Amino acid sequence: MVEIAVMGYGVVGTGVIEVLAKHAEGLTLRAHEAIHVKYVLVRRDFPNPPMMGTFTKSFDQILEDPEVKIVVEVMGGLNPAYDYVRRCLLAGKSVVTSNKELVAAKGADLLQVARDKNVNFLFEASVGGGIPIIRPMSQCLAANDVVGVAGILNGTTNYILTKMFRDGTDFQSALKQAQELGYAERDPSADVEGADACRKICILASLAYGRHVYPEQVHTEGITRITLADVEYAETWGGVVKLIGEVKRTPDNRVSCIVCPMFIGRESQLANVDDVFNGIMVRGDVTGDVVFYGKGAGKMPTASAVVADVIDCVKHLKARKYLYWSDGDPDYVEDYREASRIFFVRAHAADADAAFEKAAAAFPGASRLHRKQAEPGEFAFVTDHLQEKVCDEKLAQLQKEGLTVDSRIRIGEM
Amino acid sequence: MVEIAVMGYGVVGTGVIEVLAKHAEGLTLRAHEAIHVKYVLVRRDFPNPPMMGTFTKSFDQILEDPEVKIVVEVMGGLNPAYDYVRRCLLAGKSVVTSNKELVAAKGADLLQVARDKNVNFLFEASVGGGIPIIRPMSQCLAANDVVGVAGILNGTTNYILTKMFRDGTDFQSALKQAQELGYAERDPSADVEGADACRKICILASLAYGRHVYPEQVHTEGITRITLADVEYAETWGGVVKLIGEVKRTPDNRVSCIVCPMFIGRESQLANVDDVFNGIMVRGDVTGDVVFYGKGAGKMPTASAVVADVIDCVKHLKARKYLYWSDGDPDYVEDYREASRIFFVRAHAADADAAFEKAAAAFPGASRLHRKQAEPGEFAFVTDHLQEKVCDEKLAQLQKEGLTVDSRIRIGEM
Numbered sequence: 001m002v003e004i005a006v007m008g009y010g011v012v013g014t015g016v017i018e019v020l021a022k023h024a025e026g027l028t029l030r031a032h033e034a035i036h037v038k039y040v041l042v043r044r045d046f047p048n049p050p051m052m053g054t055f056t057k058s059f060d061q062i063l064e065d066p067e068v069k070i071v072v073e074v075m076g077g078l079n080p081a082y083d084y085v086r087r088c089l090l091a092g093k094s095v096v097t098s099n100k101e102l103v104a105a106k107g108a109d110l111l112q113v114a115r116d117k118n119v120n121f122l123f124e125a126s127v128g129g130g131i132p133i134i135r136p137m138s139q140c141l142a143a144n145d146v147v148g149v150a151g152i153l154n155g156t157t158n159y160i161l162t163k164m165f166r167d168g169t170d171f172q173s174a175l176k177q178a179q180e181l182g183y184a185e186r187d188p189s190a191d192v193e194g195a196d197a198c199r200k201i202c203i204l205a206s207l208a209y210g211r212h213v214y215p216e217q218v219h220t221e222g223i224t225r226i227t228l229a230d231v232e233y234a235e236t237w238g239g240v241v242k243l244i245g246e247v248k249r250t251p252d253n254r255v256s257c258i259v260c261p262m263f264i265g266r267e268s269q270l271a272n273v274d275d276v277f278n279g280i281m282v283r284g285d286v287t288g289d290v291v292f293y294g295k296g297a298g299k300m301p302t303a304s305a306v307v308a309d310v311i312d313c314v315k316h317l318k319a320r321k322y323l324y325w326s327d328g329d330p331d332y333v334e335d336y337r338e339a340s341r342i343f344f345v346r347a348h349a350a351d352a353d354a355a356f357e358k359a360a361a362a363f364p365g366a367s368r369l370h371r372k373q374a375e376p377g378e379f380a381f382v383t384d385h386l387q388e389k390v391c392d393e394k395l396a397q398l399q400k401e402g403l404t405v406d407s408r409i410r411i412g413e414m
Numbered sequence: 415m416v417e418i419a420v421m422g423y424g425v426v427g428t429g430v431i432e433v434l435a436k437h438a439e440g441l442t443l444r445a446h447e448a449i450h451v452k453y454v455l456v457r458r459d460f461p462n463p464p465m466m467g468t469f470t471k472s473f474d475q476i477l478e479d480p481e482v483k484i485v486v487e488v489m490g491g492l493n494p495a496y497d498y499v500r501r502c503l504l505a506g507k508s509v510v511t512s513n514k515e516l517v518a519a520k521g522a523d524l525l526q527v528a529r530d531k532n533v534n535f536l537f538e539a540s541v542g543g544g545i546p547i548i549r550p551m552s553q554c555l556a557a558n559d560v561v562g563v564a565g566i567l568n569g570t571t572n573y574i575l576t577k578m579f580r581d582g583t584d585f586q587s588a589l590k591q592a593q594e595l596g597y598a599e600r601d602p603s604a605d606v607e608g609a610d611a612c613r614k615i616c617i618l619a620s621l622a623y624g625r626h627v628y629p630e631q632v633h634t635e636g637i638t639r640i641t642l643a644d645v646e647y648a649e650t651w652g653g654v655v656k657l658i659g660e661v662k663r664t665p666d667n668r669v670s671c672i673v674c675p676m677f678i679g680r681e682s683q684l685a686n687v688d689d690v691f692n693g694i695m696v697r698g699d700v701t702g703d704v705v706f707y708g709k710g711a712g713k714m715p716t717a718s719a720v721v722a723d724v725i726d727c728v729k730h731l732k733a734r735k736y737l738y739w740s741d742g743d744p745d746y747v748e749d750y751r752e753a754s755r756i757f758f759v760r761a762h763a764a765d766a767d768a769a770f771e772k773a774a775a776a777f778p779g780a781s782r783l784h785r786k787q788a789e790p791g792e793f794a795f796v797t798d799h800l801q802e803k804v805c806d807e808k809l810a811q812l813q814k815e816g817l818t819v820d821s822r823i824r825i826g827e828m
Contacts, residue, residue, distance in 0.1 A: 292706060301702060
C-alpha cells in the first residue's frame with residue numbers, strides 16, 4: 001500500500017479522486033501496489049467527505065507525514081503551489097502535477113530539486129490533457145534529435161477558430177458560444193491571448209532541447225484580432241487559421257519559439273485538428289513527423305493523466321525517472337523578428353490594384369489572394385520567405401505611402 | 415559502458431548500428447551510460463566491417479558472453495529468432511526486437527520468460543515503426559480502460575488505397591507503383607492480404623486487454639478485391655476505404671478483433687491518414703480518443719524505435735519494466751460473424767431498381783448509394799446495424815433470387 005496526498009479539490013482534484021476510486025482494482029494491478037489517498041488538502045470547508053482520504057487544511061500535516069510518499073498538486077497557480085511542491089520534493093516525496101503554469105515557470109528548479117533528492121517530479125497532465133506527450137517525447141524519441149515541435153495546444157481557441165471557419169461566426173459570437181458550452185471561462189484572456197498555449201510550448205521546448213524556455217521569452221499573440229476576412233483568405237489560400245505554439249532549433253544551437261495564429265495548409269496533419277481537440281506534431285530527424293491527437297483538456301482526461309503519473313511514481317519509488325532539463329538563459333531564445341517566414345498580408349487603399357502593384361514591388365514574388373466579399377479597396381497577398389523584421393519595415397514604408405495594413409499573419413510550414 | 419549485441423544485419427540492423435554510431439554522444443547522455451555494440455550476428459560474410467561491433471556467425475558466442483547485457487533481435491521471422499530470443503532471456507539478457515511476427519506469435523511466452531528472469535523484453539518498433547505506441551498505451555493510458563483500438567497499421571496498403579482514391583488508379587497499377595517506389599515488396603502478399611496488419615493488431619490487442627490474441631484467431635481480409643467502384647461509392651457515401659485493424663471489448667469480457675477494408679467517414683481522424691502513413695486510435699473510457707500518427711515503417715524510424723528501447727533497457731537493467739500479458743485462450747476471441755455492424759453492399763441484377771426494392775425489403779432501413787459511372791444493372795446500398803452472419807444469410811437468399819453481390823464491405827465506426 002502506498003499513501004498519497006492530493007493538494008487541491010477543484011475540477012482536476014475531484015477527477016483524480018474519482019479515477020482512483022473507480023479504477024482501484026485495475027490500478028493496483030498495474031502499479032503492483034494499492035494506492036491510498038491519505039489526505040486531500042483544501043482551502044475551505046466541504047460539506048461532504050471525499051470518496052477517499054481525509055480533508056485537511058494543513059499543508060504541514062502532509063509534509064510532515066513520512067507515510068505520504070507521493071503528493072499530487074492540482075491547485076493551479078504559482079502561489080502557494082510552487083512553495084508546497086518544492087518543500088514536498090525537499091522532504092523526499094515524489095510530486096505529480098497538472099499545473100502548467102508551475103512547470104513552465106519553475107520546471108528547471110523543481111527538476112533539479114527532484115534530482116538532488118532522488119525523487120520524481122512528473123507532469124504528463126500539464127500538456128495535452130489526456131494525450132500522452134511528455135513521456136513519448138522524453139522516452140520514445142530518445143534516439144532522435146528533435147527538429148521542431150508545433151502544436152495546437154489550446155482547445156478553447158481551437159473551438160473558436162473552428163466555429164469561425166466552418167460557420168462564418170465572428171470571433172465575439174464564437175467566444176460567447178464557447179463560454180455557454182463551458183469550453184471557455186468567464187475571463188477567457190489566458191486562452192484567447194495565448195498565455196495557456198505559451199506555457200505548454202515552453203514545457204515542450206524545454207523537454208525537447210534540455211534547457212528551460214520561460215514564458216516571458218516567447219513572443220505570444222492570441223486570436224482576438226483574427227477576423228472572418230482573414231479566415232476567408234486562409235480558405236482561398238488553401239488552408240485554415242490555427243493558434244500554433246512552435247519551437248525549432250536554430251543553426252547556432254539556440255531555439256526559435258513563438259505562439260501566434262498561423263495559416264496552416266490543408267495537407268498538414270494539424271489542419272484537421274478541429275473543435276476542442278489538440279494536436280502536437282514532433283518532427284524528429286530520424287522518425288520524421290509524429291503527431292499526437294486527442295482532447296487536450298477536461299476534468300477526466302487530465303485526471304487520468306495525473307493518475308498514470310502516480311502509477312509511474314509508485315513503480316519507480318526507488319528508481320528515479322530520467323526526466324530533466326537544465327536552467328535556461330536570457331540569450332537562449334532567438335528574437336522572433338530574426339526568423340524567416342512567409343507572411344499573409346491584408347490591406348486596403350483607395351486604389352487596391354495600384355496598391356498591390358506597389359506592394360508586389362516591395363515584396364518580390366508576392367502572390368495576390370482574392371475573396372468573394374472583399375470590402376472596397378481591400379486586397380491581400382502572400383509573401384515569399386523573408387525575415388519578420390524586414391517584412392515589418394517594408395509594411396511600415398508602404399503605410400507611409402498611403403496603404404493601410406489590416407492584418408499580417410504568419411504562415412506555418414508544418 | 416553497456417555491451418550489447420545486434421542479431422541481424424539487414425535493413426533494420428544496419429539502421430540500428432547507424433543510429434547508435436551517429437547519435438553516440440546524445441545517447442550516452444540519455445542512457446547515462448555509453449552503449450557499445452560488441453557483436454553483430456550475421457548469416458553470411460560481409461565485405462566491410464560494421465561501424466561498431468565485430469561480425470560473428472556464432473549465436474553461442476553472444477549467448478555465452480556474460481558482458482552482453484542487451485540483445486537486439488532484428489532478423490525477422492520465427493526461425494531461429496524465437497529460439498535465440500528465448501535463450502537470451504533465459505540467460506538473463508534483456509531483448510529488444512522489431513519482429514512483429516515473433517511478438518504476435520510468441521509474445522505471451524517470451525514475456526513470461528522475461529518476467530521469470532527479471533529482465534526486459536521490449537518491442538516498441540514492432541508496431542507503427544517510429545510512432546510511439548506500445549509505451550504510451552502501456553503507461554500513459556494506465557488509468558483508462560481501453561474501449562477499443564483501431565488503426566491503419568500497414569503503410570503499403572494505405573499507399574495503394576490512397577492512390578486508388580485520389581487518382582482513380584486501379585489496384586494492380588497502384589500496387590505496381592508502390593513496388594517501383596520501394597513501398598511494396600516483390601511478393602506483396604503479407605501486406606495486401608492483411609497478414610502484416612493482423613500481427614500488429616494482435617500485439618495491440620494483447621497489450622490493451624492483458625491476454626494474448628493470436629493471428630490465427632483474427633479474421634483477416636486484405637485489399638486485393640477492392641475495386642475503383644467501391645472507392646467511388648465510399649466517396650459518395652462520405653468517406654474513404656481504409657485497411658483497418660480493430661479490437662474491441664465485448665460485453666462478456668472477450669474481445670472482437672478483425673482486419674479488413676472498411677469505409678471510414680470523412681470526419682474520422684483515421685480518414686485523413688494517407689499515403690504510407692499509419693494512424694492508431696486508442697479509445698479510453700476516460701481520455702476519449704487519442705490518435706497517434708506517423709510513418710509506420712522505414713529503416714530509420716524503425717531503427718530509432720529499437721534504439722529508444724535499448725536506452726530504456728540500459729536505464730532499467732536492474733528494474734524490470736512492467737510490460738506483460740498472459741496467454742490467450744481458443745475462446746477468447748469472438749467469432750467475427752457474431753459482431754453487429756453496418757455494411758456497404760454493391761450488387762447487380764437485370765433490373766437494378768426492382769432488385770434494390772427487394773434488397774430494401776430484406777434490409778429494413780437500407781439507403782441506396784449512386785455513382786456516376788455505374789455499370790448497367792449495378793446498384794449499391796448501406797444497411798442498418800445487423801449481425802454479420804445475418805447479413806450474409808440475407809445476401810445469400812437474395813442471390814438465390816437472381817441478384818449478384820459484387821462487394822460487401824464493413825463500415826467502420828471510429
